[in-house]
Amino acid sequence: MKAFALRRAGEPPAVLDRPVPEPGPGEVLVRTTAALICAWDGHIANAAPGGLGHEAVGVVEEVGPGVCPSYVGRRVGVEGHGRLAEFFRAPSAGAGLIALPDTISDHQALYAAGALPTGFAAAEESGPPPGGSVVVFGQGAVGLGATIAAGRLRGARVIAVEPEMKRQRLALRFGADVVIDPAYEDTAERIMELTGGAGADRAIMATAEPAAARAARGGLSESGKITYARCRPPQSSGARLARALHLIGDGLVDPTVITTHEFPFDRVGEAFGRLAAKEPGMIKPVILFPRPSPSPAGDHKEIRA
Structure with a gap:
């Protein structure tokens, strides 16, 4: 074979x-x-x-x-x-x-x-509170799975971070409430703006970009938590x-x-x-x-x- x-x-x-x-x-x-x-x-x-x-x-x-x-x-x-x-x-x-x-x-x-179960696992491990805010960094297949699970299955408000237009459209299609383009916006500042200055409750990392990790730390609330999507x-x-x-x-x-x-x-x-x-x-x-x-x-x- x-x-x-x-x-x-x-x-x-x-x-x-x-x-x-x-x-x-x-x-x-x-x-x-x-x-x-x-x-x-x-x-x-x-x-x-x-x-x-x-x-x-x-x-x-x-x-x-x-x-x-x-x-x-x-x-x-x-x-x-x-x-x-x-x-x-x-x-x-x-x-x-x-x-x-x-x-x-x-x-x-x-x-x-x-891809979908991996994204689901990240959203479940993240554990966003009902109605809370979740930032999903990266909207490849796993990130989109996390977007689906956080928004449609757990009832969170999902902020997607993705520079590529095709993936941005898919994020909105799969339940993201808003998409941040890191190529044109300061991601951490935009997250704080979207959360009324409180910061996001959770961040899910579906990308290995160092800039995304920095933005996640800068956009979290004081009690916020970062979860890394990974194969289980x-x-x-x-x-x-x-x-x-x-x-x-x-x-x-x-x-x-x-x-x-x-x-x-x-x-x-x-x-x-x-x-x-x-x-x-x-x-x-x-x-x-x-x-x-x-x-x-x-x-x-x-x-x-």
Whole structure:
């Protein structure tokens, strides 16, 4: 099989030939149909020699000892590292894998398998008081997830901080009350103005920009708290993953608008490089995997641009 991984530490990742893994006890083998790449993949490349990618959907192809054979053929959303590969193993039971309803497309499910639960986790850890103010720095996929959770799920007033116009529009679409453009405004001063001089109750950092951290400290109230959005272990995110699927299935959130680029798997290296270079306008690239050869030609495309 083909997998996007490191050949050696310190080298850039590439598409490599790897043996198809065999599912062990309590595991399933998943054939990947689509995956997302996020900036976090670039940060952890040297720490994930086994493979990159942590947001994927696919179909269970085989089960290991102790797993019910009825799992075979199920569509699943999966968290965990090493997902940018044609096949991967995953635990059959646990928060990192969930069966997908027919009403959810692969494209939609990708966001429930990573970005949205990560943003939800940051908002929940932040714990804004009902009606309080939350500043979300960065409106990439994770930041937008935090914006949704803080505003729509926790009832907070959300101030988004984002310099890119496309992301600014998405922030407003996903529930931000106001957007600050740090390229044209002093962010801390604007936060104080918007909060009547009291400062924000909470700040959620979905960007690693040093200027954002300084602005967060300058715009917080005396009792304010800063929370950093980060990937959690899959075992901690099952409820958030299920909640994201419900929001999508109920039509309350359409995460597919976050996808800005689409690549076939044989161009995954290009997608990774362009995202790592912070190409303007790129938020989330989706990677489409080839269908099995027996599939009839002309099958409809599950994921749109």
